Amino acid sequence: MTENGVDLPTGRATCTLSEARSRQMVARVGIPVSDWATAGDPDAAVDAARSVGLPAVVKLCGDAIAHKTERGLVRLSLTSENEVREAAIGLLAAARPEDGPVELLVSTMVQGSRELIAGMVRNPQFGPCVMLGVGGVLAEAVADAAFRLAPLDRLDAHDLINDLGAQALLGELRGEPAVDRDALADILCGLGDLAADPDVASVDLNPLVIVDGRAIAVDALVEATGDQSPI
Amino acid sequence: MVRDLTPLFEPRGVVVTGVSAHPGKFGFVTLHNLLSCGYEGRVFAVAREPGTILDHPVLASVDEVPEGAADLLVVCTPASANEQIIRKAAERGVRAVFVTAGGYSETGDEGAVAEARLVALTDELDLVLAGPNGQGITSPPVGLCAQIVAPFPPRGRIGVASQSGNFVSAFQNYAGQTGVGISRSVSAGNSAATGIADYLEWFAEDPETDVGLCYVEGLSDGREFFNQVRDVTLRMPVVVVKGGVTRGGQRAAASHTGSLASDDRVFDGMARQAGLVRAATIEAAFEAAATFATQPLPDGGGVVVLTTAGGWGVVTADAVTTHRYLNLTPLPDDLLAAVDGMLPPRWSRNNPLDLAGGETRDTIPELLDLVTGHPEVDSIVQLGLGIQGNTAALTRSGPFHPDHGLERIVDFHERQEYRYAEAAAEASSTHGKPVLVASELAVARPDNPMVTAVRNTNRLCYPSADRAVVALGHLVQYATWRRARA
Numbered sequence: 001m002t003e004n005g006v007d008l009p010t011g012r013a014t015c016t017l018s019e020a021r022s023r024q025m026v027a028r029v030g031i032p033v034s035d036w037a038t039a040g041d042p043d044a045a046v047d048a049a050r051s052v053g054l055p056a057v058v059k060l061c062g063d064a065i066a067h068k069t070e071r072g073l074v075r076l077s078l079t080s081e082n083e084v085r086e087a088a089i090g091l092l093a094a095a096r097p098e099d100g101p102v103e104l105l106v107s108t109m110v111q112g113s114r115e116l117i118a119g120m121v122r123n124p125q126f127g128p129c130v131m132l133g134v135g136g137v138l139a140e141a142v143a144d145a146a147f148r149l150a151p152l153d154r155l156d157a158h159d160l161i162n163d164l165g166a167q168a169l170l171g172e173l174r175g176e177p178a179v180d181r182d183a184l185a186d187i188l189c190g191l192g193d194l195a196a197d198p199d200v201a202s203v204d205l206n207p208l209v210i211v212d213g214r215a216i217a218v219d220a221l222v223e224a225t226g227d228q229s230p231i
Numbered sequence: 232m233v234r235d236l237t238p239l240f241e242p243r244g245v246v247v248t249g250v251s252a253h254p255g256k257f258g259f260v261t262l263h264n265l266l267s268c269g270y271e272g273r274v275f276a277v278a279r280e281p282g283t284i285l286d287h288p289v290l291a292s293v294d295e296v297p298e299g300a301a302d303l304l305v306v307c308t309p310a311s312a313n314e315q316i317i318r319k320a321a322e323r324g325v326r327a328v329f330v331t332a333g334g335y336s337e338t339g340d341e342g343a344v345a346e347a348r349l350v351a352l353t354d355e356l357d358l359v360l361a362g363p364n365g366q367g368i369t370s371p372p373v374g375l376c377a378q379i380v381a382p383f384p385p386r387g388r389i390g391v392a393s394q395s396g397n398f399v400s401a402f403q404n405y406a407g408q409t410g411v412g413i414s415r416s417v418s419a420g421n422s423a424a425t426g427i428a429d430y431l432e433w434f435a436e437d438p439e440t441d442v443g444l445c446y447v448e449g450l451s452d453g454r455e456f457f458n459q460v461r462d463v464t465l466r467m468p469v470v471v472v473k474g475g476v477t478r479g480g481q482r483a484a485a486s487h488t489g490s491l492a493s494d495d496r497v498f499d500g501m502a503r504q505a506g507l508v509r510a511a512t513i514e515a516a517f518e519a520a521a522t523f524a525t526q527p528l529p530d531g532g533g534v535v536v537l538t539t540a541g542g543w544g545v546v547t548a549d550a551v552t553t554h555r556y557l558n559l560t561p562l563p564d565d566l567l568a569a570v571d572g573m574l575p576p577r578w579s580r581n582n583p584l585d586l587a588g589g590e591t592r593d594t595i596p597e598l599l600d601l602v603t604g605h606p607e608v609d610s611i612v613q614l615g616l617g618i619q620g621n622t623a624a625l626t627r628s629g630p631f632h633p634d635h636g637l638e639r640i641v642d643f644h645e646r647q648e649y650r651y652a653e654a655a656a657e658a659s660s661t662h663g664k665p666v667l668v669a670s671e672l673a674v675a676r677p678d679n680p681m682v683t684a685v686r687n688t689n690r691l692c693y694p695s696a697d698r699a700v701v702a703l704g705h706l707v708q709y710a711t712w713r714r715a716r717a
């Protein structure tokens with residue numbers, strides 16, 4: 001009958017923000033992120049690793065770098081200062097001219113056997129939506145994901161959690177406690193709150209690692225509309 | 232502010248334009264339907280040729296309609312003539328227009344311009360505009376059949392609004408088949424000025440309507456639809472079928488969230504958030520709506536399966552167990568003890584409650600009341616009825632009837648089927664819980680006395696246990712959503 005639109009609602013161009021800026025944005029609405037710091041060179045990276053604690057993760061970080069894993073720009077499970085230094089040197093060398101200004105992002109290596117994905121996206125028909133899904137590198141292949149329109153109230157957030165097909169993933173699993181649904185609902189409501197800023201085009205929290213039952217974002221990607229940074 | 236659609240569904244009188252003496256033309260059929268289904272208001276037919284059609288005098292122009300005699304104008308003239316007609320009708324006091332003609336936005340840019348003009352005109356004249364490009368409306372409580380097609384459905388409590396006219400007819404056909412009727416129906420056509428959500432809003436305030444049933448393909452403003460419907464569902468259940476779910480929408484996206492945001496997933500989430508009950512198919516949608524219209528809302532998802540036959544009980548238990556919103560209620564000890572007193576020891580002593588052929592004349596009606604009334608039971612699915620009716624049918628048509636005592640036993644079997652169906656309805660009304668009777672006989676042998684008897688209680692006889700379970704699941708889903716927001 002009428003259009004099932006296929007364009008972004010505003011038709012405006014979007015750009016991604018660096019992981020560091022993305023983390024700042026999501027942390028501001030109360031979404032827990034793994035401890036992190038930025039560094040401009042290998043020495044600073046080692047200092048940062050010391051402050052967030054080993055084992056650490058070092059990533060190359062910049063506004064133009066949206067998907068780091070695909071380019072091998074994520075170094076995981078670095079257990080010594082030496083490894084951190086070598087990773088930092090290698091990552092800085094991997095930067096390309098089109099990446100623009102880059103820095104290193106050093107965070108604690110968060111361990112958990114379960115990974116979720118959550119995010120916010122603007123749908124042409126329904127406007128901003130919040131998603132929860134089974135996360136990690138296979139998120140799109142598994143495609144166990146459900147949506148609600150933003151903003152969400154707490155009932156909506158809990159219903160969204162209940163919509164996941166893989167409910168067993170949220171229960172007690174391999175000696176780990178069940179996922180704290182209230183805390184997860186807070187994250188989903190926070191994502192809904194981010195939609196109130198019209199310049200935030202989309203948000204990815206992938207993965208959200210479950211640690212002692214609580215979801216922690218170990219990566220964040222904010223896509224902003226137009227030239228104006230929402231920060 | 233809910234748009235008042237009373238002039239559309241309960242008009243004082245109706246004007247039809249484009250009436251022709253040719254029985255194959257839409258204008259003729261519409262006049263025929265208006266004159267044939269019990270509508271008591273005045274009907275004015277406007278035709279080019281003077282005289283009478285169907286023994287009904289025709290008018291040469293809308294100008295001849297007495298001032299204030301008609302609320303509704305049904306336009307069966309081609310798109311090009313409509314502006315003039317609508318202006319004149321408004322002058323005669325008409326307050327709502329249904330435009331059946333196509334040739335509007337569904338045809339492309341030029342049609343879209345014509346449609347925008349139509350909307351501007353009806354806005355200017357403060358008229359309700361339904362359509363264009365729709366089949367019409369029915370309103371059984373007032374005998375109104377203002378549509379270019381059949382059938383005219385039996386009266387009931389379901390309000391239908393559909394973006395496809397075919398599915399209005401399909402729901403009407405199911406209503407005729409099952410006896411679970413319709414309060415209002417509208418083929419929304421292009422929904423130029425009045426959309427599905429506008430109809431649902433009015434249905435929620437309509438004393439004739441208990442449940443909304445809608446088919447949706449596209450929404451010009453999905454967010455507005457959501458906002459409207461969310462308020463409706465707090466007052467009235469709404470069943471939706473969405474067409475076009477497989478259509479893409481996974482456009483290139485910078486984010487994982489974006490690439491997972493298929494149109495169907497987003498629609499599904501929106502529907503759940505709005506408290507809509509989304510049915511997978513047209514028949515499931517009708518059955519869900521018919522269930523809302525005829526059964527009380529359950530307090531929870533606990534189901535007891537009552538059966539006279541083993542196999543059906545087993546597969547129904549499977550369907551209940553795997554359903555997201557349903558579970559098999561473990562039989563409480565006091566209920567077990569009570570049933571022990573009613574049946575020989577070979578009964579299942581478990582849920583499904585399988586009588587294993589141990590029942591006598593009064594067992595099923597008594598059990599239905601006992602189990603439905605138990606505080607730990609939320610709902611019942613009753614299976615295995617109709618067997619005696621089937622036996623009666625074969626016996627009655629065989630060469631030995633009515634001798635050898637067969638007349639008496641046939642009568643007994645048939646009477647029993649009536650008792651069972653009535654007991655199911657009575658248990659449901661007495662205890663305020665859903666009691667769903669399911670049997671393939673509903674479609675295989677609709678003349679079975681059990682099927683007839685269920686129909687006589689104004690309830691649905693579900694064509695299979697699985698379909699009863701699906702319908703019951705919709706009730707529980709909605710009841711849960713609504714209770715959480717009460």
